[in-house]
Amino acid sequence: MVAAAMGIVMSGKTAEAVTLEKVNARGYITIAIANEIPGSYTDANGEVKGAQADVARRVLEKMGIKADNIQWLVTTFSSLIPGLQANRFDMTAAAMAIRPERCQKVIYSEPSSSYGEGMLVIKGNPKNLHSYEDVAKDGTVAIMAGADQLRMMQALGMSEDRILTIAANADAISAIATGRADAYAASINTVADLAKKNDKTELASPFKDPVIDGKVQRSWGAFNFNKNSTDLRDKFNEALLEFRKTDEFKQILLEYGSIPESVAAVTTKTTNELCSQ
Numbered sequence: 184m185v186a187a188a189m190g191i192v193m194s195g196k197t198a199e200a201v202t203l204e205k206v207n208a209r210g211y212i213t214i215a216i217a218n219e220i221p222g223s224y225t226d227a228n229g230e231v232k233g234a235q236a237d238v239a240r241r242v243l244e245k246m247g248i249k250a251d252n253i254q255w256l257v258t259t260f261s262s263l264i265p266g267l268q269a270n271r272f273d274m275t276a277a278a279m280a281i282r283p284e285r286c287q288k289v290i291y292s293e294p295s296s297s298y299g300e301g302m303l304v305i306k307g308n309p310k311n312l313h314s315y316e317d318v319a320k321d322g323t324v325a326i327m328a329g330a331d332q333l334r335m336m337q338a339l340g341m342s343e344d345r346i347l348t349i350a351a352n353a354d355a356i357s358a359i360a361t362g363r364a365d366a367y368a369a370s371i372n373t374v375a376d377l378a379k380k381n382d383k384t385e386l387a388s389p390f391k392d393p394v395i396d397g398k399v400q401r402s403w404g405a406f407n408f409n410k411n412s413t414d415l416r417d418k419f420n421e422a423l424l425e426f427r428k429t430d431e432f433k434q435i436l437l438e439y440g441s442i443p444e445s446v447a448a449v450t451t452k453t454t455n456e457l458c459s460q
Contacts, residue, residue: 185229185255200411201273203246203418211252213272214239217260219327220352221376221439222278222296222404231255234372234439235276238295238423238432239406245422259350261329264288267409274415278404280331286458289407292420294457295427296404296436297448300332301371302387303378305359314391315339318366325349325364331402332368338395352377359384370402376440403452 206212216223216236223233240250256272263275267289278296279285304312310322315332318324319339325347326332336346347364349355355367355374360383367374371390378386393400406423408416426432427450436446 185225185231185257200414201270201409202412202414204414206248206273206415211254212243212248212274213254213256215256215258215263215266215272215275215277217263217275217277218257218351219260219277219373221372223276225255225257233276234436234441235278235295235404235406237435237439238426239274239276241431241435242419242422242426245426246418259329260327263407267407270409273408273412274419275407277407279407280402280404281454281457282331283458283460285407286454288410290410290413290416291454291458292406292408292416292423293427293454294403294405294449294452295423296372296441297401297445297451298370298372298404298441299392299401299445300335301369301374301390303355303359303367303369303374303384304365304387306383306385308385308387310365312366312387313389315368315393316391318368322365323347323363325355325358325367327352327355327369330369335393335395335400336368339393356381356384371442372440372445375442379440401448403449403457405454 218224221234223231223236226232258266263277263279266272267275281291302312312318312322315335316339319336319341323345324336328348328350347358349358352373355377358364359367375386378384433446
């Protein structure tokens with residue numbers, strides 16, 4: 184089942200904890216996605232696809248929850264945390280980057296993805312853009328609403344009038360093709376996938392990872408839960424940590440565009456470390 188999260192009224196939802204026992208008694212679990220390729224998205228037939236969606240299915244299966252008992256809710260990226268806080272859904276599958284400020288609002292599973300940065304540019308890359316620093320000095324950039332790249336560009340001194348906010352990854356292609364933006368800044372997995380799907384844009388290559396406050400930018404994404412839902416998160420973590428050891432886990436990430444270096448990096452950080460930075 185796929186539904187729009189904003190259009191669903193769950194009057195029965197309260198602030199009480201969601202446990203695995205309650206999910207089993209209810210007979211289904213609700214998972215929100217932000218319709219982002221390649222993390223979790225709906226295809227032309229309305230089917231939920233993506234690396235994080237597939238990982239969630241396999242982990243939940245190990246917990247005794249069948250794929251048919253997952254109710255997928257589509258919302259915007261910026262609505263994921265507020266939705267969890269309001270108990271509109273039980274968890275998210277959006278590979279949301281683990282950030283200390285977000286750890287104050289929701290709880291995370293252990294990392295299920297790792298990704299560096301990338302840029303989508305017009306075919307031929309006439310402006311010779313190979314880093315966020317390049318476009319910050321002289322150019323315009325498209326960024327998805329609520330994404331971490333806004334913070335990066337601001338830290339690099341880019342003025343707001345040269346930043347175009349878009350609602351979805353798919354809008355990046357038209358923004359670049361029509362000249363409204365010189366580049367689209369997003370995770371390497373996202374831009375690599377977009378570059379493969381059209382002949383108007385390409386991946387900026389070579390690409391130099393941005394350095395913000397002396398740190399090379401790399402993110403670790405994970406599943407999110409309401410702060411009261413520690414039981415459900417802990418049971419999910421137990422199954423996820425086992426699944427991360429399998430070749431199937433690695434193959435899912437590679438199938439959806441992760442590069443081998445990013446797959447290998449998933450297990451190099453813990454959520455506790457990332458929440459404490």
